[in-house]
Amino acid sequence: MRSLCVRVRKGEGESVRKKLLEDGLLDQSLYVDKDQEHLYLPVLASPDGLPTEERDFQEREREERDYKALAKVPEELRPLLPTAFDTLGDIAIIRLSDQLLPYAAEVGDALRSAFPRLRSVFLDHGVVGEFRVLDLEVISGQDVSETVHTEYGLRFKVDPRKAYFNPRLSNERRRIASLVRDGETVVDMFSGVGPFAIMIAKLSRPGVVYAIDLNPGAVQLMRENVELNRVAGVVPLEGDARQWVFDLPCADRVIMNLPHSAIDFFADALTRLKL
Ligand SMILES: C[S@@+](CC[C@H](N)C(=O)[O-])C[C@H]1O[C@@H](n2cnc3c(N)ncnc32)[C@H](O)[C@@H]1O
CATH class of the missing domain: 3.30.70.2580 (Alpha-Beta Plaits)
Known part of the structure; x- marks a missing residue:
């Protein structure tokens, strides 16, 4: 290839x-x-x-990476083993069908055998609350969900139990960052642990990126991530984006990564865009 x-x-x-x-x-x-x-x-x-x-x-070889063959589950359930799962740093997060739940530990152990760099495997019980954090149950390894995730050379301290982070958005973050022109003011209204803001500051040359989040845990991790990546020009702000935007200068770009309810903030965000 x-x-x-x-x-x-x-x-x-x-x-x-x-x-x-x-x-x-x-x-x-x-x-x-x-x-x-x-x-x-x-x-x-x-x-x-x-x-x-x-x-x-x-x-x-596909088999080399295939944890399914290693999982100690009844043969009739083997086809139900998920093909896809998320990895964040050295942890994996997986969803299982009801029939496989009694074998969750075996599935977790198989994943760690197939991918020795995994420290822990967690079962995903879904997104909870307005902070969109994950309800996770450890099924193999240490019950520590904090880790450092790397994407495109940037390092993000994340803890999916404390703050939202989606590793599948890495290409989208890079695409958005590539659109930002020199000196622009950017507001990231729902910034989580800061991946959009930090990617923009690292790959482009914005004037400033204001990065807001309601979740104090997310803002704390974002501050650490700004340090970790040695970026200048990212300003982490804790609080409600709807209120914060009116205290900030008008922006060239506003990022609104809040599935389902970003539309409720749209009118306020529009008033803050430079036209
Ligand atoms: C889907 S996450 C996006 C995180 C980030 N953009 C990323 O790519 O990882 C949405 C974030 O919006 C935050 N949030 C929810 N309501 C908010 C509000 N009214 N003001 C600011 N942040 C809010 C949540 O705490 C959460 O971190």
């Missing part, structure tokens, strides 16, 4: 591979390739400061 990759001299290969892995940029579904002098490390996106090129890579 054709992929973007980083070419490194063999002696430097391991340190670069580790760094790409830590930054969430190494494409682990492909085998690393090599020739006499170089290693070719397949990547999901271009890393800062490293030139990339394209090359063909061999895909890893």
Whole structure:
């Protein structure tokens, strides 16, 4: 399969591979390739400061990554094992059908055997409250839901029990960040732990990004994430976005990532846009 990759001299290969892995940029579904002098490390996106090129890579055998074969569940339930689950840093979050619930621990253990970098596996009992946090039950490993998640080289301290974070939005965050022009004022009305705001500050050159959230736990994590990524120009604000927007300067862009009810805030947000 054709992929973007980083070419490194063999002696430097391991340190670069580790760094790409830590930054969430190494494409682990492909085998690393090599020739006499170089290693070719397949990547999901271009890393800062490293030139990339394209090359063909061999895909890893599906079985190698397939936890389903390892799960100690009755054969008739095996087809019900989920194919997809979310990973946040070193934890996995999975949903199971009712028939599989008695075997939740076995499913969690199988996932950790197939993916040794997973510290814990949690069963997802759904989103709760206006903060949209997850009701999680540990089914394998430590009952600690705080972790550091990496996307496109940025590191986010997250705790899905305390604050919303969706790893599936990484491409959308990058797309939105790429639209922001130099010096713009951006307001992120429902910023959670800050991924949109921090991605914008890191990838573009906004004047300022005001990042509001009602959840004090989310704002605390956002402050830590601003530090962790050493970004300037992100201003975390705790409170109700509907009130905050009227205390802020008018913005070039307003981000409203609040499924189902963002529309209720739309009229207020519109009055704050520069026209
Ligand atoms: C779907 S999450 C979005 C988080 C973030 N944009 C992301 O991509 O991870 C919605 C967030 O809106 C926050 N929220 C809900 N009502 C709010 C309000 N009235 N004012 C500010 N934040 C609010 C919740 O605490 C939650 O963190």
